[in-house]
Amino acid sequence: MDAVIFDLDGVLVDSERTWDEVRRAVVAEHGGTWLPEATRAQQGMSTPEWASYLVDSLGARLTPEEIARVVVEEMAKRYASGPPVINGAADAVRAVAARRPVAIASSSPPVLIRAFVDACDLAELVPVAVSSEEVGAGKPAPDVYLRAASLLGVAPETCAAVEDTTNGLRSALAAGMAVYAVPNPHFPPDPAVLAKATAVVTDIRDLPATLGG
Numbered sequence: 001m002d003a004v005i006f007d008l009d010g011v012l013v014d015s016e017r018t019w020d021e022v023r024r025a026v027v028a029e030h031g032g033t034w035l036p037e038a039t040r041a042q043q044g045m046s047t048p049e050w051a052s053y054l055v056d057s058l059g060a061r062l063t064p065e066e067i068a069r070v071v072v073e074e075m076a077k078r079y080a081s082g083p084p085v086i087n088g089a090a091d092a093v094r095a096v097a098a099r100r101p102v103a104i105a106s107s108s109p110p111v112l113i114r115a116f117v118d119a120c121d122l123a124e125l126v127p128v129a130v131s132s133e134e135v136g137a138g139k140p141a142p143d144v145y146l147r148a149a150s151l152l153g154v155a156p157e158t159c160a161a162v163e164d165t166t167n168g169l170r171s172a173l174a175a176g177m178a179v180y181a182v183p184n185p186h187f188p189p190d191p192a193v194l195a196k197a198t199a200v201v202t203d204i205r206d207l208p209a210t211l212g213g
Contacts, residue, residue, distance in 0.1 A: 001178070002158035004096050004211065005148045008106035010164035010184040011204065012089040013116055015075075015108075016043070017186055022074045023054060026067060032060035040187065044107050044139025044167030046132035047072065072109050079115045088205035090120035095208035103128035105148040105161070107138050128152050140170035145177060160198070160211060166190040169197065180207060 010016045020039050027034055038058060042050045051068035054060045060067055096102055103126065106113050110131045117123050128151040135143035142156075149156040161172030164184040172179045173196055181197040182204055183189055194200065201210050 001100065001160050001211070002154040003101040003103065003149065003152050004160045004162065005103045005105050005145060005152075005172075005177070006093065006162045007164060007168050008104055008108050008113060008116060010168075010187070011162055011182055012086060012093065012104075014084045014086050015112075016165075016184060018078055018084065019075065022071055022078070023050070026071050026074070027054055027058050027060045030060040030062050030067070032058040034058060040166070043165045043187065044132075044171060046107060046135075046138030047109050048133070049138045072111070076111060076115075079112060082119050083112070083116045085116065085120060086204055088203070090122065092204045092207050093120070093122055094125060096211060097122075097125040099208075099211075101152050101154070102126055103130065103148040103152055105130050105132075105144040107132045107144070109133055140167040140174065142171055142175035145172050145175035149175070149177075162207065164189070166193050169193045180210060182207070 024034050047068050051064035054067050055064050113129045113131055117126055128148055130144050130148045132138040132144045135147050137143050146156055149159050157176045159177045160180055161177040162180050163169045163172050164182050165187055166189040169179055169189055178198040181194055181200045199210050201207055
């Protein structure tokens, strides 16, 4: 194992429910209709992808560019006093980084990734942080993981990825990485996809020991 690449939302930051709440409110405010499958469908999508989904599939009466700006600005406001870091997540990153290079590969926009890295004082330990906005496609496509591995200078098949949702797990598996799952209790992943993980941990604080030396 040459490197460890972390997802952000649901793994290091308890933000999946916040994203869901903000998107639902914006869609309702702008004349759209939330569908039962909408929450899971958007998990892992890049900003352009979910913005188009809110407009084209849910009927929000804004352009994708407008709705992306509104949602991300509201998320930034929610993060203004500090992102909702999961208990023990920053220490887990530090412990892993003491043994191997680490990166973040996230569907969050760069401004929210930076908010986490800065709030936890991890900039020196996390030299690579890639948003799916910066690659060809969001999760479950492997693009964001492949870019992170490339920037670290390691082969994808020598990396471990840390993920929580179905689309995130699929993305890392498609990149050829060993996947360590930390299932999101609010949005549990598909059991069939979870079964393909190398290991499952229920608490991010247990990850360093699970990864080993």
